[in-house]
Amino acid sequence: MKKYYLLLCLLVSCVQLLSAQSLAEKTKGLQKFSGFFPFYWDEKGGRILLEIDKLDQEVLYVSSLPNGVGSNDLGLDRGQIGQTRIVKFVRSGPKILLLQPNYKFRALSDNADERNSVEQAFAQSVVWGFKAEAQEGNRVLIDLTPFLLRDSHQIGDKLEALNQGSFRAEETRSAVFMPNTKSFPQNTEFEAVITLVGKAKGREISSVTPDPNAVTVHMHHSLIQLPDAQYQPRAFDPRAGYYAHEYMDYATPINQPIMKRHLVRHRLQKKDPNAAVSDPVEPLVYYLDRGAPEPVRSALLEGAAWWNQAFEAAGYRNAFQVKLLPEGADPMDIRYNLIQWVHRSTRGWSYGSSIVDPRTGEIIKGQVSLGSLRVRQDFLIAEGLLQPYEDGKPTSSEMLQMGVARLRQLAAHEVGHTLGLYHNYSASTKERSSVMDYPMPRIKLRPDGTIDLSDAYAVGIGNWDKRAILYGYQDFGPQTNEAAGLKAIMNETLKDGYVFMADADARAVGSAHPAAHLWDDGANAAAELNRLMDVRRKLLAGFSEKALAPGQPMAMLEEVLVPIYLLQRYQVEAASKEIGGLYYTYAVKGDGQTITQFVEPAEQWKAFEALMRTISPRELVFSEELLAKIPPRPINYGRSRETFPTRTGLTFDPLGAAESAAATTLELLLNPQRAARLEEYHARQTAQPGLAAVLDKLLQRTWHSKPETGYVGQLQLLVNTLTLQKLLALAAAPTAPANVRALTALKVDELKTWLQKEEKRTKDEARKATLFAALRTISQFEAAPEKFQPEPALPMPDGAPIGDTGCEGF
Known part of the structure; x- marks a missing residue:
């Protein structure tokens, strides 16, 4: 027994000796990176040792995906931002916990007991646990490597939910990626190569990986200093067109709403708030991905910069700037608002995301992801509209011009999301007043019957956008009551006839608002549907191999034909909302807006007649001349979701279309x-x-x-x-x-x-x-x-984004 006791004492002494090691001894010979959180690189062991000198201090933690999977269907894109959390390192004996407080429920009170009662009422989350490798006073050293080498983006869960197989991160095939592991005065950045292994069973994951059983990506982690307390949240208004930052404040008096809502927006102030026009204290600068080629690069720079028009209208000078990302800069660096050019195996949505302070709703970083195949789809649509390939004649540049015009609008749209703006799906009915709508290309017929695309997409920021930026970013200065100033801005917006309608009122096929829709055009949905059907009839009557570039297989005529035959598809949805429709607004008591109003019966019957035209057999027909020019698909040019479904085997199926x-x-x-x-x-x-x-x-x-x-x-x-x-x-x-x-x-x-x-x-x-x-x-x-289950009809080929794109979805 005495021997065992001596052995135990020896083990305890060894543990105490190890724990008593200083940080200097533990990190001797390791490469040190100074900055917000100092850390050490142990190259021999492949480890990151993090020095925590900020115990119990809240910081921002953001995970992201700098190298993605490359499939729109899987939704795991390069540059995708993950969850944004406030966290803090807390110590309990030899353990260090990464704790996430619960900011959804608070008590904004000077009474500590009142604050504690709310904090204790709701669960918090421990994100990860660490063992102290060394300690010196309030400084602790931890091994951060296991934290970095985990599946922080939950890719395994997402792939399993999408029936692509079961995957887990494997440490032996994962490692710290030091080129993008850095530390700056206000943020510390880590990156790791993560390999998820498993048994793939889905077509999508197999189509974008060299070995679908080993999916290797990069995952990035940012520890960021929280903004100072000088930011002033702005009250949310449902009519203003902004995303809302929400939380419950249990210190609120009983006669006031407990739910607090503020605008999600950047911090922006005038140097001289009393001046009608002033430079900003600090401008908003967005940086464009250097990987965007020309003419894409110039189009994106120009379109994103349109927002300066709105800030100028709000009294700022040079407040919004767009520049090329500095060479060698890390796109994941929190200091850069980023517009990135994202490649996928298939066309898909673009979107604008933001890193937002969970305490206040302040946008810390805006990040735009633009799908690179988007411009090719617009080019294809323009080929079908113009049919420009005629022997002996030069090819028109209008296809490229239309694609570039859409890219400018797309850049402006997605940047708008990162400024805090929601979609406004009623803007198309009022002179295309917002880039935050989804625009249908405006296709006109000239008197001679030829197609005019000169006004396919609007140029510049819309008037609704200017009103929205004025509401969200106006600096009222100390002489003006902000609430009164905001009310005056909103009253003027309503007086000018601008209405904001968001996704929930537009996306559902059974929705009721006659002016809220995606990819539509015109002040009257039924009239525009009839106009589009006239254009479509003209296009189909003359559709031929002139829509195909020289050398293309004739079967490829179908890809160009699809968006022309279905030119009416989104306007059909818009017109259907007239029937049984209800006009309404996000009215606030006393603002004078129309609250609800039935659609006039005559307008509903006009919409009905327009819809009946779209199912008329004589509108659905293909000419014999055209059908004779579409053969079965040649080898390596198989059917896809971009082509019509068929019930006739290998041959083109006009009845199926x-x-x-x-x-x-x-x-x-x-x-x-x-x-x-x-x-x-x-x-x-x-x-x-x-x-x-x-x-x-x-x-x-x-x-x-x-x-x-x-x-x-x-x-x-x-x-x-x-x-x-x-x-x-x-x-x-x-x-x-x-x-x-x-x-x-x-x-x-x-x-x-x-x-x-x-x-x-x-x-x-x-x-x-x-x-x-x-x-x-x-x-x-x-x-x-x-x-009873009726036989399902053949679906349409993929549409959205047809000529356009989608967010968060678009």
């Missing part, structure tokens, strides 16, 4: 939410179109219309069949209210009676077969309405 287009119109028209509103609004105001009237007119324009023959007749039978399927889907929809299901079922029963009569007297075999199949489908529905 028509099916996907017509089905989309019918799905939008017969959306359960829209149907419910039609019934509600008709009950409240009889002049409003009711569901019964809409269904009767739909059946008159489809099943009850005069039978056609030949190719057009086949299209007519197709549209009729789709109409029945969508009617039955509505009658069986669990989300539709009982009155909608009942009324739709009644109309189906009336159609059944008509079908039975028609089946007996028709002589045309194809029509008789369609009538027979329709009756059989109705019988299946009647047997079990609650279980």
Whole structure:
């Protein structure tokens, strides 16, 4: 026993000796990096030893993905910013915990007990735990390496959720990446090469990795000094067009809202706040990725710089600047607001993200990611519009001009997000008043029938954007009451007729606002749909191999044809919102805005007629001359999600293309939410179109219309069949209210009676077969309405971003 006791004492002494080592002894011979957090590089051991001289001091921690996966579908792009957190290192004996306080719930009070009561009421999070390698007073040394070599971006979880396989970070194939591991006075940056290993099973991950079972990326970690307390949060207003920073303040008096909301925005002040025009104390400077080639580089620099127009209108001089990223600068460095050019294997969204102080909503860094394939899609659309490849004639430069024009607008749009601005999807109905809308290229017909793209995309910042920047960034100075100044700005904005409508009011297919939509144009959705259909008809009538560059396989004509045949797709969605539509605003009590208002019945019926035009067999037809020029796909040019789905095997399927287009119109028209509103609004105001009237007119324009023959007749039978399927889907929809299901079922029963009569007297075999199949489908529905599932229609090829892009989604 005595021996064991002596051995134990010896072990304890050794542990005490090790723990008593000074920082200097522990880091002897290691490369030191001074800065915000000093650290040491142990090259022999491949370790980062972090010196913590800021115990219990809150700092900002941001993780990011400097080297991505390269697939839009997987959403793991180069430069993607991860979660932004406030953290602090706290010590408990030999352990050091990286603790994340809970800033969602606070008590902004001078009473410490009141603050503590809230802090103790809600959970906090320990992000990671460390063992002290050495200690000297309030300075502690920890091994940061395991923290850096983990899957901090949760790529494994994301890939598994997307059915791409099960992956985990493997330490033996991961290492610190020293070229991007640095320390500066206000921020310390770490980067690691991380390899996630597993068993891949998804097509997407296999398409972008040399070995899909070993996915190697870079992950970056930033420890950043928090901004000083001089930033003044600005009260959020739902009409102003900004993202909101929210938290609950339990020290709020009972007669005031406990939820606090402030604008998300940069810090910007005038040197002379009393001057009408002043230089800023410190300008907002954005830096462009050096990897963007010309003419992309110039377009992005120009488009992003448009925002200076808005800041000039707010009384700033040279407050917003755009420059090329300095050579050798780290794009992940917190000091640089960044516009980066991101490559993927397929076209996809661009987006604007920000690193935001969780305490105040202050934007610390804006970061824009622009998909590089975006310009190629605009170029392809322009090829279809202009069909410029004619033997013996020079190729027009208009395609490139259109693509570059969109890039300028795209850069401005995404930078707008990083200034704190939300999408404004009603701007297209008021003179394209905001770059924060999703713009459809404005395509005009000249008197001679040729296409005019000179006004495809707007140039410069919009008037709504100027009003929004004025609200968010005006420096009122000490002589002006800020609340009164903001109210005056908003009153003027409303007086000028500007309305802000965000994503929730525009994206859902069943949404109701007639002016809130993506990728639309024009003050009136129905009128613009008819105009686009005129343009589309002209384009399809003359569509030929002149849309293909010399040397391209003729089958590739389909890629150029898709956006032309579906030119109306987004305007169809916009026009559908007129039917059962409700105009409304984010009105605040007493601001004088229209709160809610039904769409006029006459406008709804105009929209209905415009929608019916899009499913007319004579609008869905392809010419025989065009069909003869689209052969099956040659080897190595397979079908993709950019081409039409087909039911005819290798050959181009004109009926399949028509099916996907017509089905989309019918799905939008017969959306359960829209149907419910039609019934509600008709009950409240009889002049409003009711569901019964809409269904009767739909059946008159489809099943009850005069039978056609030949190719057009086949299209007519197709549209009729789709109409029945969508009617039955509505009658069986669990989300539709009982009155909608009942009324739709009644109309189906009336159609059944008509079908039975028609089946007996028709002589045309194809029509008789369609009538027979329709009756059989109705019988299946009647047997079990609650279980009925109509046959799905062929989907449209991928659209958004078609001619455009998406955020956070766009």
